[in-house]
Amino acid sequence: MTSYVEAVSGLRPKMRRAIIMIQDLVMVLVAVALSLILSQSRLSFEALSYGGLACWTLIVLVAHLLFRYCGLYNTVWRFASTPDFFNILKGCGILTVVLYLTSLAFRFSFQPVAGLNERQFIVFFLVSFTIISAPRLYYRFLRDGASWRILRRTPGDAPIRQALFIGRLSEADVIVRFTRTAVPAEYAIRGIMATEGDAPLGTQIQGVPVVAVRPRLVDVLEEYVKGTENLDFVIFGKGVEREIEDYAELVRVARHSGITVVQFSGLSELGQGGKLVLDAVEMETIMRRSAVATDIERIGTFVEGKRVLVTGGAGSIGRVLVKRSLELGAEAVLVADNSEFGIFQLDQLLEDSERDRLTSRIVDVTDRRLMMRLVKEFEPAIIFHAAALKHVPILEENWEAAIETNVFGTLACAEVAAKCGVPQFLLISSDKAVDPTSVLGITKRAAEQIVASLHEMHAARPPALHGGLNGHDAVGRNPGTKFIAVRFGNVFGSNGSVATIFQTQIEAGGPLTITDRRMTRYFMTVAEAVDLVIMSAADAEQRQGADDYAIYMLDMGKPVPILEVAETMIRMAGKSPYTDIQIRFTGVRPGEKLHETLHGDNEEVVKLDTAKIFGLRTEVLSWPKIQAGLTALQAALRDQDKATALAVLTGVHEALNTPDRIVPKAASQSA
Numbered sequence: 001m002t003s004y005v006e007a008v009s010g011l012r013p014k015m016r017r018a019i020i021m022i023q024d025l026v027m028v029l030v031a032v033a034l035s036l037i038l039s040q041s042r043l044s045f046e047a048l049s050y051g052g053l054a055c056w057t058l059i060v061l062v063a064h065l066l067f068r069y070c071g072l073y074n075t076v077w078r079f080a081s082t083p084d085f086f087n088i089l090k091g092c093g094i095l096t097v098v099l100y101l102t103s104l105a106f107r108f109s110f111q112p113v114a115g116l117n118e119r120q121f122i123v124f125f126l127v128s129f130t131i132i133s134a135p136r137l138y139y140r141f142l143r144d145g146a147s148w149r150i151l152r153r154t155p156g157d158a159p160i161r162q163a164l165f166i167g168r169l170s171e172a173d174v175i176v177r178f179t180r181t182a183v184p185a186e187y188a189i190r191g192i193m194a195t196e197g198d199a200p201l202g203t204q205i206q207g208v209p210v211v212a213v214r215p216r217l218v219d220v221l222e223e224y225v226k227g228t229e230n231l232d233f234v235i236f237g238k239g240v241e242r243e244i245e246d247y248a249e250l251v252r253v254a255r256h257s258g259i260t261v262v263q264f265s266g267l268s269e270l271g272q273g274g275k276l277v278l279d280a281v282e283m284e285t286i287m288r289r290s291a292v293a294t295d296i297e298r299i300g301t302f303v304e305g306k307r308v309l310v311t312g313g314a315g316s317i318g319r320v321l322v323k324r325s326l327e328l329g330a331e332a333v334l335v336a337d338n339s340e341f342g343i344f345q346l347d348q349l350l351e352d353s354e355r356d357r358l359t360s361r362i363v364d365v366t367d368r369r370l371m372m373r374l375v376k377e378f379e380p381a382i383i384f385h386a387a388a389l390k391h392v393p394i395l396e397e398n399w400e401a402a403i404e405t406n407v408f409g410t411l412a413c414a415e416v417a418a419k420c421g422v423p424q425f426l427l428i429s430s431d432k433a434v435d436p437t438s439v440l441g442i443t444k445r446a447a448e449q450i451v452a453s454l455h456e457m458h459a460a461r462p463p464a465l466h467g468g469l470n471g472h473d474a475v476g477r478n479p480g481t482k483f484i485a486v487r488f489g490n491v492f493g494s495n496g497s498v499a500t501i502f503q504t505q506i507e508a509g510g511p512l513t514i515t516d517r518r519m520t521r522y523f524m525t526v527a528e529a530v531d532l533v534i535m536s537a538a539d540a541e542q543r544q545g546a547d548d549y550a551i552y553m554l555d556m557g558k559p560v561p562i563l564e565v566a567e568t569m570i571r572m573a574g575k576s577p578y579t580d581i582q583i584r585f586t587g588v589r590p591g592e593k594l595h596e597t598l599h600g601d602n603e604e605v606v607k608l609d610t611a612k613i614f615g616l617r618t619e620v621l622s623w624p625k626i627q628a629g630l631t632a633l634q635a636a637l638r639d640q641d642k643a644t645a646l647a648v649l650t651g652v653h654e655a656l657n658t659p660d661r662i663v664p665k666a667a668s669q670s671a
Contacts, residue, residue, distance in 0.1 A: 017073050021064065024072065024132055028063045028095070029056060031128035035120050038127070062098055067091045088133050096125040161187040164224065166217065166250065167237020167264070169194055169205060175235065175264060176206045187233055191224070193217050195243050218246050218253060225257040236263045248568060256574035294531040295610075302538035304329035309380035309422075311365050311413055312387030314342025317428060317491060320530045321384050322346060326354040328534075334378045335360040336371070337387070365409040368416065375420045382424040382537060385413050388444070390430070395439040396590045399642050403633065403649075406443035411450055411630065418454070418481050426537050427451045427485040429551070431522060431596045434487075434603075438591025442649040446629075448485045448551060452620045455483040455550035484540045486533050487616070488554035489522030489596060498562060502569050510581035512566045515588045519563075520595050522556035529554065532612055539610050549615035553598050553605065 067073070070091035100121045163179075165172050172192045179189055191211035194201075199213045212220035225231060234254040240263075241247045254261050308325045312318040313335030319342075325333050335358065337343055343360045350358060359378070363370050365387045375383075388406050389395055395402040410427060417425040429448050432441035458481065492499050498521070505512045536552040543549065567577045575581050588594065599605055604617040621629075629648055636645035 021067075021073065023135060024067055025060045025064060027131045028059060028128060031124055031131060032056075032059065034127045034131075035124035038123050058102075059099065063091075063095050066095050066098070070094070085133060085136075088136075089129055092125055092129040092132065095128070096121050099124070161232035162190050163187045163233035163235050164191050164193060164211075164221070164231060165189050165235045165237070165264075166193040166221075167195055167235075167240050169196060169199055169210070171237040171264065172208070173205050175237075176208050189235075190231070193220065195237070195240060214244065215246075217244065218249050221250055221253050225253065225259060231257075231259055234259055234261050236261070238264055248572070252571040252574070255572055258574070294528075295535065298538055299531060299534045300328045302328075302541065303534060305331050306381040307332050307334070307379060309334045309336065309375065309378060309383045311336045311383065311385045311409075312428075313337050313360070314339045314346050315386060316497075317526060317529065317533075318384075318386040319346045319349065320526050321386060321533070322358070323349060323354070324527075324530050324534065326350070326357055330357065332357050332359065332378075334358075334374065334380065336363045336365060336374060338362060338364045365413055366404055368412040371412060371416045372420070375416050375422065379420075380422055382426065383413065383417050383422055384426050384428065384533070384537075385410060386428045387413075388428070388447075390440060392432070392438045392440050392591045393589045395443075399439045399645065400637060400640070402439045402443045403637060403645060406440070407446045407450070407630075407633065407649075410447040414450060414454055414483065417483075422481055424482050424484075424537060424541060425451070426533065426540075427483075428533065429485045429487040431487060431489040431556075431598050434597050434600050437593055439646070440591065442646065446649055448487070449621055450626060451483045451485045452550040452618065453623050453626045455548075456620050457623050458483065482540060484536065484550060484552060486536045486552045486554065487598065488524060488529055488532075489556045489598065490524070491526045491529050492523055498565060499569070502566055506569060506573050506575070506581060511584040512570070512581065513584050513586050514562055514566055515586055515592060516594060517563050517585055518561075518594055519588075519592075520559035520561050522559050522596060522598065523565075524554065524556055528612075535610055536613055539608065539613065547615075549606070549617070550620065551616040551618055553614045553616050555612040555614065556598060559595065 070087045072087055072091055100118070103121075165175055169192070172189075172194070176189050176192075179187055189208050192205060192208055193212040194210055195214060195217075197214045199210055201210055201213050203210050211224070221234075234250070236247075236250075244250075251261050303325055308322075308330045310318050310321050310325070310333065313322045313333075314337035318335070318337065322333050322335055335343060335346065337360070340362055343362065346360070347355065347358075361374055363374065365371060365385075387409060389398075389402050414425055414427075416422075427447060430440070430444045432438060433444040433448050434441075436442045436445050490497060502512055532554050536554075540549070540552070563583070566583055570577045570581050570583075573581075577583060599616060600618070602619060606615040606617060608615055629651070633645055633648045636642075636648060
């Protein structure tokens with residue numbers, strides 16, 4: 001059996017197709033002979049006479065044309081399904097009817113053929129379908145069945161790992177099939193736990209039993225892991241975390257027993273063996289945050305063919321922006337980052353085809369001269385400004401660096417974008433900019449105000465030259481440049497995020513440190529955040545006039561207690577909170593808030609026609625007032641006067657409540 005399969009598999013596709021065609025034609029002739037024998041009929045002419053040979057040739061020719069018409073040779077039979085075998089049924093049926101009608105025409109036009117009637121044609125149809133289908137079924141059985149995996153195994157092969165599948169029965173059918181086609185075999189599905197409550201318990205899918213249905217998934221999994229030492233994997237179906245409430249508990253039970261947990265996300269390499277794509281179950285999945293359905297067509301249309309510059313492109317959000325832009329068909333992407341190691345790590349994440357469109361430069365975004373040269377040479381259509389310092393306690397001490405990067409770095413990149421005529425500039429902002437209490441929040445709020453003021457100035461009047469700052473020319477606005485900021489909360493798995501800190505502490509055996517048991521935060525996956533940032537840019541590109549927004553806000557869902565995150569992560573590691581790993585409360589650090597908000601009381605949230613994205617109507621300072629504040633801030637930096645610097649930034653924030661602020665046109669027109 002192995003030699004048969006290997007011989008067929010090793011042939012070139014054209015040669016294999018030709019052999020199948022010849023095999024089918026031989027089977028048709030065999031079906032004719034068997035139909036005559038089984039019906040005990042004798043023809044009135046000799047089989048090898050000139051008339052007989054002409055008859056067989058005609059039958060072969062008609063059969064070949066009909067089989068090609070019915071698509072018998074367009075199917076990869078290892079992956080055949082019911083419609084493919086229906087094509088055989090259809091081909092044999094049409095051939096039988098054609099031959100029968102031909103015999104009737106011959107009978108009435110020339111002379112009757114003795115020993116030939118309707119009974120032979122019925123037998124011919126049944127026999128031809130059976131013997132043409134049989135070799136295909138036999139080949140697929142050998143390749144897909146357990147026997148093929150056993151025959152192909154050698155003493156040096158790794159043992160096949162045993163798995164349970166938890167998900168929908170429709171997915172179970174696909175997964176069982178493709179685990180059997182993997183070469184070499186990696187794992188085998190031993191049981192199916194169906195998420196459908198009405199699934200038929202005890203039945204089988206391709207020989208694999210359905211061992212559990214809702215709502216007894218957790219109980220059965222506990223019994224299963226206690227009763228076997230051979231279970232290595234639990235494979236979850238796509239979207240299961242949103243379908244069942246017991247998802248986190250199922251993960252905990254499996255991991256507590258030392259069983260690896262993965263999630264099915266698709267198929268790959270269908271032409272070479274049908275392999276499953278299994279992703280590690282991450283923290284964001286465990287928390288069961290509702291996923292955002294991305295409008296791939298819209299963001300793809302926006303990015304495709306454009307030149308994209310990402311400042312801070314080697315950071316957590318920046319590198320996903322870079323990779324996503326390349327995936328969506330950007331003509332070229334330029335990364336501007338001051339981390340050599342970060343750029344190296346980014347390069348390792350990319351495919352060879354993506355590296356060809358990527359350029360990386362080690363540069364500080366506050367270096368206006370170098371940024372100007374890069375932008376002039378690269379000529380981007382959009383700048384994603386993700387470069388920022390972001391750690392709250394560290395920036396409380398390193399306030400100069402926070403101001404230089406988050407405020408003046410944003411100013412430098414914005415001015416460069418304006419002077420070089422970049423069509424769009426997008427600032428990655430933070431929920432900490434709302435009613436800020438930390439250096440990080442105050443600097444991010446100032447960066448938002450710079451971008452919002454430039455946005456309003458562009459919308460209000462033609463480009464103009466403004467007074468310079470510290471020897472630099474002022475903002476020479478290009479009418480095509482659009483400035484926006486996108487505000488959102490914490491991102492799971494980003495560098496230094498609470499999830500990565502907790503993971504490190506769990507691996508060290510604890511304790512997990514939380515500043516306050518009441519603390520909550522908004523969370524979003526980095527993939528969701530990046531897609532929605534790009535969607536915001538696509539939305540802003542189409543807006544003008546009263547419906548134009550300087551600041552966008554992402555829908556982060558409900559805030560999550562940090563204590564719940566810690567307890568869940570401990571359980572997911574197969575440990576018990578407070579028993580195996582302690583949780584210690586250290587007290588709120590300088591600048592921290594117990595609860596973050598995504599918008600202030602004086603900001604109007606406007607629902608857009610794009611899911612999970614809102615526009616913000618917020619007060620904006622005039623550009624002259626922004627300039628005055630920046631000049632005073634720069635003087636405080638020169639004097640290393642932290643109190644004055646923070647007072648200036650706080651004053652800029654409080655100035656939003658003074659009568660001479662600019663009220664965005666959208667808000668004033670709607671009042």
